[in-house]
Amino acid sequence: MRILIISDTHKKHKNLGRVLERVAPIDLLIHLGDAEGCEEEIAQMAGCPLEIVAGNNDFFSRLEKERELQLGSYRVLLTHGHYYYVSTGMADLKREAMGRQCDLVMFGHTHRPIIDYGKHVIALNPGSLSYPRQEGRRPSYILMELDAAGKAEFHLEYL
DSSP states (O other), X not given: OXXXXXXXXXXXXXXXXXXXXXXXXXXXXXXXXXXXXXXXXXXXXXXXXXXXXOOTTOTTOOSOSEEEEEETTEEEEEEOSGGGTGGGOSHHHHHHHHHTTOSEEEOOSSOOOEEEEOSSOEEEEOOOSSSOOSTTOOOEEEEEEEOTTSOEEEEEEEO
């Protein structure tokens, strides 16, 4: 199973289109917030199931603030991250994930990509396709590939 993980597109979809062409086919798209009302457009572009949560800029959204799901052998927490002060670190977020018995947490908000293999929880942030903030400011995303046994490989990619 191939899962594309993105965040913080902020109504800008040109780079999403480029990424979808590059990684196709995918089985699932995960968007970690700040789609700013463009959920339907993103779902149509992806052409596959979409899991999406609300971000701090998704004003008046009916999207859930957080979701939990099972992906392969992983119990996963999806959140934008702003409720856990991720701009200052991941300790609160990881503690929440562990409290929910999640082995994987995916978040956005910082616009900085990271794959953090912690002792108890793997934390993923795909960065932003529209407004990257890390050194070099290259749009980024994560491709998650699940094997037949449900184990994942994560690939942080840049445009």
